[in-house]
Amino acid sequence: MNRFLRHFKQPFTSVWISLGFVIGCISTVFYYQTLEFTVITISVLIASAYFKPFLNVLLGFILAICCIVVHFYLFYSYKLPNVENNYAYPATIYVDEVISAKQPQYIKATLLKLNGDEIHKFKAPKAMLSVDSEQLIKHGDTFDAAIALKEFRTIKNINVFDNNVHAFKKRILFKGKVLNKQLSILHGASPSIIIKYREFLKRTFQKTSLNWLYYALLSGDKSLMSFENKQTMQSLGLSHLLAISGLHIGLIFSCFYLLCKYTVYILKVRVAQSINLTFFYSFTGWLAAFIYVYLSDFLLSATRAFIMLTCAWVLYFVAKQPLRWRSILYALVAVLLINPFNVLNPGLYFSFIAVAIIYLVIKRLPKTKYNWLSVLLALCIIQVALFIALMPITLIYFSGVSIVGLIINLVAIPLLSVVIMPCLLLITIISTVVDITPVIVLFDNMLRILLDYMDAIPWQYRWLDIAKPRTLYLIAAYIFILIAWFSPFKRLAIIPLCVALVDYMFLPKPLWQLHVFDVGHGLMTLLEKDNQALVYDFGPSYFNRFSRTYSVLIPYLKAHNLTVSDSIISHQDNDHAGGAAHFIKAGFGDSFKRFHPHGITTRCNSLDYNFNDLHISSFSSDKYDNENDNSCVLLVKSPQLTMLLTGDISKARELSLIKTHSLQADVVLSPHHGSDTSSSMEFIDHVNPHTVIHSTAFEGQWQFPSESVVSRYKAINAKQYVTARDGQITVSIYKDGFEVTTARKHESYWFIED
Template sequence: MDSFLSHLKQPFTSVWISLGFVIGCISTVFYYETLEFIIITVSIVIIVAYFKPFLSLLLGFICGICIVIAHYHIFYNFEHIINDEKYAYPVEVVIQEVISNKAPQYVKAKLVRINGKYYSNLSAPSAMLSVNLDHPLRANDRFVASVNLKKFRSNKNFNVFDNELYAFKQRIFFKGKVLNKELKIKSTSEQNSVQSYKSFIKNTYENTTLNWLYYALLTGDKTLMTPSDKQLMQSLGLSHLLAISGLHIGLVFGFGFFITKWVFIHVKLFNNQTMNFSIAYSVIGFVSAFVYVYLSNFLVSATRALIMLGCYLLLYYFQRQPMRWRSILFALVIVLVVNPFNTLNPGLYFSFFAVVVIFLVIKNIPPSTNSFLKVLFALIIIQAALFIGLLPLSFYFFNGVSVAGLVINLVAIPFLSFILMPCLILLTAISALFDISMVIIFIDSGLAFIFTCLNKFPAGFGWLNIGIIGLSVIIYAYLTLLIFYFSPYRRLAFLPLAMLYIDYLLADKPTWKLHVFDVGHGLMALIEKDDKGFIYDFGPSYFNRFSRAKSILLPFIDINNIAVTHSVVSHLDNDHSGGLSHFIGAGLKFSFNEFHPNGLSKGCIPNEVNMAGLIIKSFPSPLYGNENDESCVIKVSDKEHSVLFTGDISKNRESQLINSSDSLKSTVLLSPHHGSSTSSSNKFINAVMPQIVIHSSAYKGQWQFPKTEVVERYRNINALQYVTGQQGQITVEFYEETVTVITARDYQSYWFIKD
């Protein structure tokens, strides 16, 4: 024990503990209950067994594991509260945000009491609730109601926005419906200081053209931005300027620091020459930054930057020189102690990697006698270094990068730092005392002209989309950068990428793929080969505004750089055609020409086309008098494998197909009518003899598809069966001789999001 305690007192022990803690947090969040976690843990134990100085690393690693597990059980584990057998729960609700005020209203709410158990404001879980009430609800309204409460569960698909992960990070664990027709609502007209501040900013700049920009910069809230504004800012590489982060915190700190210094010098408040006034300047600067973060409602990115600033200042004033690497590491530890699940936020990696890059670059910038040229040269070098250093992260998280941002940021960052932010701070402060609306409108007109010029660039200008990049590529890319920067043998930097390229060449690749998306009750599927795509059905739409084609299909096509050449809609039921308007609106109407030359309302014609070597064949359809049996039946095949799409046909159409065709046998079958008992007759199953059957149906949907008897029929022929509602998106990869099935929930679900 004495030797262990003496070891902890050795220099740099705190650094090793901190490093072990970070490794423990990241490993536990991403790999707990997996083989990877066991390998990481055993490796650290073996290293410690042979190298005793690394004992501190093991201690930090264990602490990291403990903090993740403890945090999960205190703040994120609420599965035991409800069960599927109970229909309604007495719940006390505090509304956090009104998502939609159209009946039925849709709100995000904090559940402070569930089934008689109270929760503190800090630990109370949140839920997405629909409320059928005429009275408009507002944030901070409180009521007690009977709620049909269920665990939050959403669609699960590859390469698109993950609603379940987002809900977990927002601590949204339930969704439900308020059953009461009348509610006793306790409303409060009082606003807290953050809400009052946001209202003041909104009112101050409400008559300006770029009110969304000023509101985002001063509050961190982007709700005033339109989708087109967000897309333009992303394509220009300027989105980071709207997220309160290290740049903004540094600007506010500097503003407070230099204003205080100016006051102390000119007012001469103190004459004691022995006092270190820089500490006072820094304290006031830090307090200014803290107030800014507080008024942004402690946004995660802003809080991270504030913690990092605090660590740096403490080490700077309590050490003889700034310990940059220790300040970064200690700040990261504090962020993870507060919430280790911050590791799920891409902003965490961008923030800390950006600071590391800046520290590396500033240290090596050569001196210059001309201060202006020095600043300009440093800015160019830093921007170029940030572009290169953050490039792998941008590829991994956003599947591309803004090339235009490399140049535009050279102007945008100085403009924001030295003109816009100081100007906004001064205007906001003066507006609290005087009416200067005319001055604000005058300044806004000049900025609006600049933004109008930017808005004339074509959509996606400067944005390079490279598709999906795996984590291994990112790791090898950073190994390359580290070797190039630190090693005297820079030619070795290409070794990791060479190994990655060799692995890519040797890896067995599928010749084509089938994607059946998780869309709830409905169907939406994509055949992919050589970057070309065939679409079969478009999933459901809701309230004539939201569709799975818009939220899942179109982003998936865009991210994977797939060019859609042919499309078919089986029939016009909403669960199959709901996304048609969004698909056509994306400029893809031409893809229906081969199979729907007479219009989508007429159904598909018998035809056969070749797409990159795949044969897409449609079968003739007699008139049955109902849309289900007149569904367009399609078979896609190569020389070895095939997929049969059947829409919502019943046993009548199945018999017609068997009698009129001898080419139904297929490797993969999308079960007719989502697995309904009106379909999938034994004769049809024996005619197709699929190896794999995919049921596209909702999780615990009202029709309970696939039906038990249907599942049993396919089981009798030993077919592998998958259900999108249970396993998420189903991707079938076809190789020359084999077939592989990957499911979204098995492939990319985390231990803390259990089904």
């Protein structure tokens, strides 16, 4: 025990309090009101009773809880004064951002006044609003209007982008519609410095092919990037270069530090010996970094990196040979004090883990004379360390890893640091005085050639899709790294690995699953077995651009590394077939050949076939004069369970089917989303389901499922689930039964009311 305690020699009290604060923030935000939070709290209490330093950890833990409570009630707890859906709120609205400039416009706005109550802009809630007025509104405008408003709530699915959490992080509490056709708009003052700066960047680089890259590097704004640009950078492992982070802030600091230093040297400025020139040089670099962050409109990643720089800079001049890891810890505390809900942001973990790894590797590197070989070796070691340390969290958030990124970054990071960023800064500064378009175009052509060479790398060597691991495995991986690196008892590092292994070996794994995704009004389902998938319907598409296929289905397939063997469209209504064309565009066209050999606009084939030992029977029809009753119906049988997927059939088709086929099923998708035109008592008595799933929109215009349909299924004691209420619904089949899980219960947080 004495040996153990010697390794925890009297660190500053502030360090232990800071550590407790970080643990408290993460535990409270993610696990409050759960068993995990109780276990963590009791563990901290027990540790503080036996180890004196843990009393300070406990203090930090309590401070974190208090900070979260205060922050939540100050900024996130605003409630609508009237909960009636049809109530029109008089409001004063400030336009933060115009999301879509086309009529009707879609804006992100701050509610400065609501229902007669003035709200200070510091704590005013934000809302996403649709505006269909005769005037076009712009960023910075203010106007009074009547608005229909309700709590922000969107679809909820597992392992895909969560709009509810994203809106919460942006403090968007409501969504609604401006009811006025005529608005009295108070236009904002002249464009801000930030807007002028961004317009200047667009003009300066408008004739270049990589203007999206330069604009992102200099402003932090990725709005000029296409989807293809983002995919390319991600597959090459270069996405981190586009977010203003510690690398960029460090480069700005270094550039202006050196510029100031050599300016003083060249000009041979004489100063008194009492003046600390290093402080002067570093202050110039710090000020330049601040301006850079300001021009990025205090982008979260940029602000976080600037706080880290500030902490390191202050500690350097205040303390004698300060430990670098302390500056990282204090910076983390500062970020969480500003907003403890920053723990929801993935960039927080990438940034701080990356900086910590760089510091630790540099500290362990042998002290040798600096030459190009030693620098190259150091870069290689750092890059390998970053690749290994960030891999668990990369798999969690991206369900894959860039294979060539490990090598490309050895070229890209020095190139960005020594050439690209300094040249961009120089070009930007000179362009404020004189037009140097030929130089810019030449620079762009050289960089374009380099990017084309990288883009020519075959996809199979660029990106490896890996199924998203459980969070437990992520935690186990990092505990293993921490114990192996820091603990004197390195053999203990085997414990978290053993816990993860036991969980993997003994956690029951389903034989197969049915996923009914939450897509609003529509239907999108997926059968999953042995890493193979069968898709039945694709949900809606809006304006032929936005599709649930892109936002839900494809991300889910990637997160679980599934191969799609077959795809089926029940019928051609947009809420079922809207995303099919996008699925084909994404490269899944061959999956339609079995059931739609003559094209996706034709009815499915009626056939029986084996899908990984599941017996699939499809029933097609062309006897009816409406698309709904001609829906392709699917019966899925296994020794453990039978499922019936029904499309939009009505009572007429139901009666026809039960007369000619045996359709008894344990789980059924209610026909036509639970409409009263379907689910006749004859059909329900014949199928006799144990579980019924209604795929509907939350507070949709048709109010599905119908109360009469719910009552009819209730009469046979069937358990009912509704995607509008429960989010994505997953039926997992095991040897001895099945289990139903829902997204809103599985992946909900205490601070987001569903």
